[in-house]
Each structure stands twice: as structure tokens, then as C-alpha cells.
Amino acid sequence: MSVRSLLERASGALGRWQFLDAPSYQVEHAISLTYLLTGRHARRLQDLLHGVWLGHPLHPVLATVPIGSWTAAALLDGLDATGRGGPGAGQAARHVVRLGVVGAVASAAAGATDWQHAHDEARRVGLVHAALNSTALALYTWSLADRRRGRATRARATAAAGYAVVLAGGYLGGVLSYRHRLGSDHAVRANEPRRFVPVAEAADLVDGEPLAVDADGVPVVLVASDGRIHAVGGRCPHQGAPLGEGWLHRGEIVCPWHGSRFHLDSGEPAQGPATAPLPCYETRIDDGRVEVRRKAHWRTPMAVTTVEEASR
């Protein structure tokens, strides 16, 4: 059996472990309670950790800190153990292990904030990913304590065990991102429709009520608000919820699944967990029908030329 199919079988089995559901909901409740305790700062803190300000999830960015630091520590430990690193190798290893521990705590906070909205297989794989990374963090914290006490051999052994665990956790992080698309952009970002296409009768629009329509195969949501007709993507970038089932709150469209809010003019997220903006569309009314086309700034220069010519 190839390494790939072995790993795929193992990660697939994790996703089917339904006995993980009960503890995962307990962990989720603990995360929710922690945020509740932060009071009015909860929303801002969650948006910060989701990466709403960044435009994509913060967790993978923070995860590079422990992985990089602990890789450097493994190298320095190896040089120190073989006596080829000079007198500073052990001390340098201690510094990078400490940096990795700090980065791992921040990365875990961001990862847990994202994971609380995961479902089914992604939730189970995410729980194991978190358990592995927490084990690695505990091993490196232990290693750090041993380094302070001068127990260099045991500190290096503990760190080596932690490194093996963090690699396994990193593999599952990849499964979550690339197989389960946790943290990926789920919005439909086709460059269509390039020309105005009719999508609904203007009379069907009710002020403040989102209406899901199909624009040449692209899901779009129309919202009449403040005397204007807005058109944004019909799938939430977070996990693909149908925004036509959402609602309006203070002029922003709210996702029905996890409560992300988006500005209707720009599509930018006003509140997470979504971090990516919604696609936006131009609208016009022709002969009593609402027509939409993709906003020009989303198109390539060649496509803009084509559309400009077509609209003359």
C-alpha cells in the first residue's frame, strides 16, 4: 500500500469516528463559554482571530511560527548533541523552542475559533488535529522546563517527540484545508455574467428581503434596500451557506448559518467568521425586469474591454 493511500485511509477513518462528536461539542461549548466571559469584546476578539481584518484565516499564518521555530530547534538540538554547534547552540535552541510555544498558543486560539463552526467529518478531524498540536505544545513546554533545569538530553528527546507529533498534526491541518475546505473561500467567483442578464421581475422584490436568483448559472442574491437594488454572491464565502435564506441587519446581509455579516455595497465582511468578501454585481432595471452583471473591478483587463464594448 502506498504512503498516500495509507494516509488517506487513516484520515478518512478519523472523519468517521462518530464517538468524537460528544467531546467535540463539549470543547465547542467551552470555547463559546470562554468568549462569553470576554463580554462585549467577544465579537471583536473572534473577528481578530478568524482573520476578518486579514482577508483569509489567521490560523495558518500563526501556525508557521511554531513549525518554523521547532524545525530550527530540531536542527540546533542535533548540532548541540553532536558537539558541532558551538557553545551557543543549546541556548539558541531554548530561545526558538520558547518562541514556538508562544506561537503555538496564539495559533491554537485562532484555530479553535475557526474550528467551532466546523461540521461532521471536518469537526472530527479538526478535534484530532487540535489534540495532536496540544500534545506537541505540552511536550515542548516540558522540554523548555527541562532546558531551564539543565537536563539537556531529556529536553532534546522530548522536543524530538514533540516534533514528530507536530508533523502529524500538520498533515491533518492539510487534510482540513484541502480535503474538507475548512477556511477556504466557498463563494462562487466566476467572471460571469459579463453582460447584463435578466434575473427577476422587479415587482417580485420586497424591500429588505433577500431574493435568491440565478444569473447564467451563477448564484446571486438581490436585496432592495434604501431605494436601491443590490446584488451580491449567493453563497457565503465561509462555508457556502445560501445567502438567499439570510436576512438584513442594519443594511448588511446576514448569513443564516454562522452569522457572518456583509456590506451590500462592497461585499466586504463586516463580521466573521467569513473572512473573504462576497462577489458584487451591477444592477439595472429594463422593461420591468432586474438585470445583473459582474462588477467591472472583478474582471481581468481583457474581460473589462469586452464588457465595455458589449455595453455600448
Ligand code: FES
Ligand atoms: S456559512 Fe458560515 S457564516 Fe456563512
